[in-house]
Amino acid sequence: MKRILAWLGVVVVVLAAAGFVAFLYFIPPFTLVKPEEFSRPMGTAGPDLTKISDPTERMLAERGHYLVTLGSCSDCHSTPGPQGPRIGDMYLAGGFKATRKGHGTYVSSNLTSDQATGIGSWTDEDLKRVLRSGQSPDGTSVPGHLMPWPAYSHLTDEDLHAIVVYLRRTAPIVHAIPKATEASFTDPTAYEEDYAGVDYAAPPK
Ligand code: HEC
Numbered sequence: 001m002k003r004i005l006a007w008l009g010v011v012v013v014v015l016a017a018a019g020f021v022a023f024l025y026f027i028p029p030f031t032l033v034k035p036e037e038f039s040r041p042m043g044t045a046g047p048d049l050t051k052i053s054d055p056t057e058r059m060l061a062e063r064g065h066y067l068v069t070l071g072s073c074s075d076c077h078s079t080p081g082p083q084g085p086r087i088g089d090m091y092l093a094g095g096f097k098a099t100r101k102g103h104g105t106y107v108s109s110n111l112t113s114d115q116a117t118g119i120g121s122w123t124d125e126d127l128k129r130v131l132r133s134g135q136s137p138d139g140t141s142v143p144g145h146l147m148p149w150p151a152y153s154h155l156t157d158e159d160l161h162a163i164v165v166y167l168r169r170t171a172p173i174v175h176a177i178p179k180a181t182e183a184s185f186t187d188p189t190a191y192e193e194d195y196a197g198v199d200y201a202a203p204p205k
Helices: 002-026 035-044 055-070 073-077 124-133 157-168
Strands: 097-100 104-107
Touching: 055 073, 055 157, 124 157
Parallel strands: none
Antiparallel strands: 097 104
């Protein structure tokens, strides 16, 4: 009788351990969803480029899509929703809000091809200038620590062109974005960031 009980105990412990391991194995996302799967929708979002008949244009647009994904443009420039950027229905339509101490609040712009609220009426040069130097056509500048144009300024002319070609292919989404508020941009070259309330770029007292 004792032996049977002992064996029963062993069986119960083994089953419990196996059950626990199975539980760990099946709780998403660790095993069911691979890390790269999480970000997959970002890379596959956007217009269907296979419909472009001109092979050069298609190649450029595909390159542009690749660069927009890697440049994380779609992260910041897609309208935020409760589950992150709404890449399904508001891909690149803008509306992400960022506040920087000493600079004000900025809202990412609409990069879709819409004429009135997107970049539809911008010239190629206007777009390239923003990516090279953060200078907008209206004379304002985009803070480099908000949008990483200092990194983008290293793009080759060909890559800049590819990004422009791609952005022109995006579906137009009507989404008006307010311009930066209270942008007290005293020194556009200063790198100011709110590091736990300490402004390292502020002049010494
Ligand atoms: C970390 C966030 C972030 C990333 C990444 C980012 N942007 Fe921006 N971008 C912004 C914000 C915020 C603004 C609005 C700044 C303002 O109002 O002056 C902006 C503005 C712009 C503007 C418009 C400037 C204007 O005057 O209206 C363009 C064009 C632009 N971004 C293109 C891009 C492209 C293309 C990429 C990817 C290569 C990109 N951005 C990546 C945050 C970002």
